[in-house]
Amino acid sequence: MIGIVRYLKGYVKIKVWGYSPERFMNLCTNRHIVLWGVAGCNGCYTMYLGLSDFFALRDIVRKTKTRVAVLERHGLPFLMRDVRKRKMFAAGIGFCFFFLLLMSRFIWAIQLEGNLLVTDDELYNFLAAQGVDYGVPKSSLKLEELEAAIREEFSQVTWTSACLDGTRITIQIKENDLPTSQERKQEAQKYEEGADMVALQSGVVASILTRAGVPQVKEGDAVEKGTVLVSGLVPVKNDDGTVREWLRKVADADIMIQCEEEVSLTQQLAYQYKNYTGREKTYHFFSLGGRRYRFPPGRCGFVSFDEVVEENRLRLFGQIDLPVETGTISCREYLPVDAMYDEQNAAALLNSRLEKIICQMEEKGVQIIQKDVKIVRKANALVMQGKLTVLEEAVSLQSIGEMETDALTP
Amino acid sequence: MSRKKTPAKAVKKEAEKSTREKLVDSLRFPRDMMMGASIVTVIGNGQVLVENYRGILEYTECSIILQGKSCRIAICGCCLKIAYYTNEDMKIEGKISEIRYL
Numbered sequence: 001m002i003g004i005v006r007y008l009k010g011y012v013k014i015k016v017w018g019y020s021p022e023r024f025m026n027l028c029t030n031r032h033i034v035l036w037g038v039a040g041c042n043g044c045y046t047m048y049l050g051l052s053d054f055f056a057l058r059d060i061v062r063k064t065k066t067r068v069a070v071l072e073r074h075g076l077p078f079l080m081r082d083v084r085k086r087k088m089f090a091a092g093i094g095f096c097f098f099f100l101l102l103m104s105r106f107i108w109a110i111q112l113e114g115n116l117l118v119t120d121d122e123l124y125n126f127l128a129a130q131g132v133d134y135g136v137p138k139s140s141l142k143l144e145e146l147e148a149a150i151r152e153e154f155s156q157v158t159w160t161s162a163c164l165d166g167t168r169i170t171i172q173i174k175e176n177d178l179p180t181s182q183e184r185k186q187e188a189q190k191y192e193e194g195a196d197m198v199a200l201q202s203g204v205v206a207s208i209l210t211r212a213g214v215p216q217v218k219e220g221d222a223v224e225k226g227t228v229l230v231s232g233l234v235p236v237k238n239d240d241g242t243v244r245e246w247l248r249k250v251a252d253a254d255i256m257i258q259c260e261e262e263v264s265l266t267q268q269l270a271y272q273y274k275n276y277t278g279r280e281k282t283y284h285f286f287s288l289g290g291r292r293y294r295f296p297p298g299r300c301g302f303v304s305f306d307e308v309v310e311e312n313r314l315r316l317f318g319q320i321d322l323p324v325e326t327g328t329i330s331c332r333e334y335l336p337v338d339a340m341y342d343e344q345n346a347a348a349l350l351n352s353r354l355e356k357i358i359c360q361m362e363e364k365g366v367q368i369i370q371k372d373v374k375i376v377r378k379a380n381a382l383v384m385q386g387k388l389t390v391l392e393e394a395v396s397l398q399s400i401g402e403m404e405t406d407a408l409t410p
Numbered sequence: 411m412s413r414k415k416t417p418a419k420a421v422k423k424e425a426e427k428s429t430r431e432k433l434v435d436s437l438r439f440p441r442d443m444m445m446g447a448s449i450v451t452v453i454g455n456g457q458v459l460v461e462n463y464r465g466i467l468e469y470t471e472c473s474i475i476l477q478g479k480s481c482r483i484a485i486c487g488c489c490l491k492i493a494y495y496t497n498e499d500m501k502i503e504g505k506i507s508e509i510r511y512l
Contacts, residue, residue: 021469022465022466022467022468022469023465025465025466025469025495026464026465026466028495029465029495029496029497030497032497034494034495034496035492035494035495035496036492036493036494036495037491037492037493037494038469038491038492038493038495039491039492040469040470040471040490040491041471045469047492047495
């Protein structure tokens with residue numbers, strides 16, 4: 001802080017020599033002249049003092065029979081004097097600050113967070129329609145109305161937040177993973193006439209627990225794909241046991257079917273890998289208006305290479321986003337090399353692929369009961385063949401057909 | 411007419427001093443204010459802060475002699491520089507080897 005005040009007022013570095021420099025310093029302090037950075041060397045003394053104090057030295061110099069010479073000049077008063085000779089430079093700095101101030105009043109970056117179901121393009125288009133786009137004045141934004149509009153437009157969005165950070169607007173979104181009321185309504189309309197539950201896989205019924213509808217199978221029954229497991233037509237009987245009418249319901253049940261899944265995986269023994277030569281070329285670039293300008297220009301000259309791009313948005317003072325991206329492109333040369341897996345490694349690769357498939361099935365709620373696979377060599381490849389015995393809820397709803405209902409009409 | 415102090419007068423003045431000191435001590439007044447004693451604060455062997463002095467008597471790269479109210483203070487070392495020098499206090503920087511009261 002003291003440094004800033006000194007800079008604004010201006011200060012000089014002086015050299016003092018002569019009869020009694022010590023008395024010179026004492027008289028300075030007696031007259032409330034602050035000295036700093038005092039250093040002595042070979043009978044001469046150098047020190048700093050304020051610009052206004054410098055003009056009060058004449059009397060002291062005469063009294064102490066010393067001589068004073070100015071070595072350096074610092075501070076704003078001297079800068080202003082120099083600036084008078086470079087008017088255009090000063091005007092340029094002023095214009096630069098004015099331009100920054102002006103540009104900081106507009107939106108130069110839009111950031112979207114948390115959207116999975118609603119795509120970025122959809123949101124950008126919607127924001128543009130709402131008047132939120134690059135180069136829009138910040139003062140024209142009504143964030144609360146924008147939040148409400150997003151929630152209204154996208155039914156999946158349950159919560160939104162729009163906030164301004166410098167020249168960037170950040171839209172945060174939370175989406176609802178559960179089916180929306182509209183989707184539920186559509187589902188209900190689809191099965192308005194009732195629905196049967198049918199098997200999606202051939203197998204054996206391992207368990208059945210019916211909540212709605214009439215079960216057509218029991219535990220241990222073998223079923224084919226498409227077999228009706230639970231009927232959505234519920235008979236209403238008379239006292240004599242005859243069917244008076246059929247009620248249409250959407251069948252609902254927990255049914256586990258034990259079925260077999262075919263597995264067939266092939267791993268070629270021949271493969272190609274990248275042998276990096278260690279040669280690398282790095283280019284700097286900046287992107288403006290969708291075009292990328294690379295320095296030095298020209299091709300890298302490698303036949304086969306990987307390109308790694310590191311891109312950063314240019315930002316002033318960590319706040320003001322500019323519509324310019326800068327970064328580096330690294331081109332790493334490699335030579336494609338043909339190689340062969342031995343059978344052991346190829347088998348390990350096949351096993352790992354099978355494990356991955358099993359993991360994916362388990363994530364979907366499928367239980368693996370038995371794994372019966374074998375690996376055989378066929379020409380230049382290893383083939384994994386076999387079947388997995390699984391327990392899964394392989395059922396779906398199917399609308400009750402017109403034919404069926406006509407036949408059942410009493 | 412000679413103004414030389416007789417031994418008796420010198421002893422009396424010493425007695426007065428001690429009385430004043432006793433008074434300051436008994437009333438618990440700060441000695442630097444009442445007696446004009448210099449305050450020398452030494453930080454490591456690189457910085458010395460001095461308050462309550464009258465002026466600089468001698469300044470070289472190896473020694474700085476200051477005039478206090480009751481005594482002189484010699485600060486010896488090498489590469490001695492005065493970081494700031496005001497009417498109230500001063501800060502000396504350098505490699506300090508010795509501080510003496512003359």
